Amino acid sequence: MQFFTDTPLPDLAPFAGLRAEVRAFLAEERARAGIESWVGSWEGFDRGFSTRLARRGWLGMAIPERYGGRERGLLERYVVLEELLAGGAPVAAHWIADRQTAPLLLRFGTEEQRRRFLPRIASGEYSFAIGMSEPDSGSDLAAVRTKAAPSGNGWRIDGAKIWSSNAHRADWMVALCRTGDTGDDRHGGLSQFLIDLKAPDIAIRPIHNLAGDHHFNEVFFDGHDIPADRIVGNPGDGWRQVMSELAFERSAPDRFLSTFRLIVELVRAAGPEPDRLVAGEIGALVARLAAVRLLSIQVAGALDRGATPNTEAALVKEVGTALEQDTPEIARRILAETPPGDRNALLEDLLAYDVLHTPSFTLRGGAREVVRGIIARGLGLR
Numbered sequence: 001m002q003f004f005t006d007t008p009l010p011d012l013a014p015f016a017g018l019r020a021e022v023r024a025f026l027a028e029e030r031a032r033a034g035i036e037s038w039v040g041s042w043e044g045f046d047r048g049f050s051t052r053l054a055r056r057g058w059l060g061m062a063i064p065e066r067y068g069g070r071e072r073g074l075l076e077r078y079v080v081l082e083e084l085l086a087g088g089a090p091v092a093a094h095w096i097a098d099r100q101t102a103p104l105l106l107r108f109g110t111e112e113q114r115r116r117f118l119p120r121i122a123s124g125e126y127s128f129a130i131g132m133s134e135p136d137s138g139s140d141l142a143a144v145r146t147k148a149a150p151s152g153n154g155w156r157i158d159g160a161k162i163w164s165s166n167a168h169r170a171d172w173m174v175a176l177c178r179t180g181d182t183g184d185d186r187h188g189g190l191s192q193f194l195i196d197l198k199a200p201d202i203a204i205r206p207i208h209n210l211a212g213d214h215h216f217n218e219v220f221f222d223g224h225d226i227p228a229d230r231i232v233g234n235p236g237d238g239w240r241q242v243m244s245e246l247a248f249e250r251s252a253p254d255r256f257l258s259t260f261r262l263i264v265e266l267v268r269a270a271g272p273e274p275d276r277l278v279a280g281e282i283g284a285l286v287a288r289l290a291a292v293r294l295l296s297i298q299v300a301g302a303l304d305r306g307a308t309p310n311t312e313a314a315l316v317k318e319v320g321t322a323l324e325q326d327t328p329e330i331a332r333r334i335l336a337e338t339p340p341g342d343r344n345a346l347l348e349d350l351l352a353y354d355v356l357h358t359p360s361f362t363l364r365g366g367a368r369e370v371v372r373g374i375i376a377r378g379l380g381l382r
């Protein structure tokens with residue numbers, strides 16, 4: 001792909017000092033929590049952690065100062081994200097707002113929405129959920145049926161969302177709703193809305209995942225009224241806006257670092273003179289990790305320059321999530337050969353967590369087959 005041969009690879013070395021500061025902060029946080037290591041970074045919803053991260057200036061880094069942000073480059077932010085994920089930090093309380101909602105409002109929100117929401121995202125006060133999927137529209141997002149109809153001075157919402165991560169804890173949801181007919185292009189008639197999840201007439205029901213944890217939800221709107229100024233962008237522009245959100249969602253380090261700590265513990269457990277076969281398996285994993293990281297950094301550099309490399313972002317997700325899914329399988333094979341006395345508890349905990357969670361990694365942010373379709377189209381193969 002020409003993008004990857006022609007796009008300069010940004011240099012993250014100038015941010016080594018920042019990297020070290022974040023690492024030291026995470027060590028302090030682990031000490032504060034009284035634990036040696038976090039397992040399950042994704043499900044770690046800890047508003048206190050997010051607030052302390054914000055105080056250090058590591059939340060809202062891509063938000064301009066006039067909206068309460070830090071106005072740092074995307075590459076500095078990238079370094080912070082890498083460290084948070086590599087350390088397994090509990091990021092769920094701020095992740096969606098910082099990754100998706102803030103850029104969405106910056107691009108498409110009104111001045112009033114930016115002034116109200118962005119400072120509270122940058123301080124860690126507001127947590128957001130994503131309201132895209134519905135019972136009959138996951139991959140086929142254009143089939144969204146939740147309706148937003150003009151009502152009095154605002155909008156009335158009727159319908160249901162599904163798989164909404166952390167909706168039971170978040171303050172707000174950005175929901176994709178139908179505001180008009182599909183039109184000729186099938187992507188018309190959709191709009192995005194800011195919905196206050198604490199409203200008493202919204203019903204939020206848990207869905208337990210494979211591990212038995214409550215992370216997902218179904219969210220029901222039964223004639224829920226919202227003010228007119230809660231629409232994001234122009235009516236009917238929802239599809240275009242959602243697609244721009246997904247470019248940020250697909251290419252970030254969270255698409256290949258979710259199982260990083262398992263790789264680290266495997267290397268540690270293998271020791272300085274590993275068995276040849278074990279060294280080969282781990283070496284191949286590390287080589288794949290290094291390659292996808294470089295792709296992701298190139299995409300981050302392009303986003304930083306204002307480009308929209310959607311195909312390349314989708315490629316990072318495809319290659320990254322494949323690596324994440326292979327990691328526990330390879331770890332399991334290696335551990336099967338390891339005498340029980342030589343195993344370490346953290347490695348076993350990480351493996352147990354990843355075995356139960358990695359099956360979902362090729363679904364979240366877009367199912368694998370659909371993402372491959374996007375890549376094929378981008379390459380002109382479809």
Ligand SMILES: Cc1cc2nc3c(=O)[nH]c(=O)nc-3n(C[C@H](O)[C@H](O)[C@H](O)COP(=O)(O)OP(=O)(O)OC[C@H]3O[C@@H](n4cnc5c(N)ncnc54)[C@H](O)[C@@H]3O)c2cc1C
Nearest residue numbers: 130131132133138139163164165360363364365366367369
């Ligand atoms: C951990 C996790 C967190 C999530 N968080 C959220 C969230 O916060 N908010 C939210 O809105 N959604 C969320 N989702 C939902 C996610 O976006 C959807 O699961 C995903 O888009 C797939 O939709 P679906 O589940 O309806 O599956 P379906 O679309 O029914 O797909 C089922 C299978 O059919 C295949 N398939 C579907 N269409 C095609 C096609 N055209 N060509 C080839 N194969 C196809 C898919 O690849 C998949 O394997 C989350 C999902 C997971 C796993």
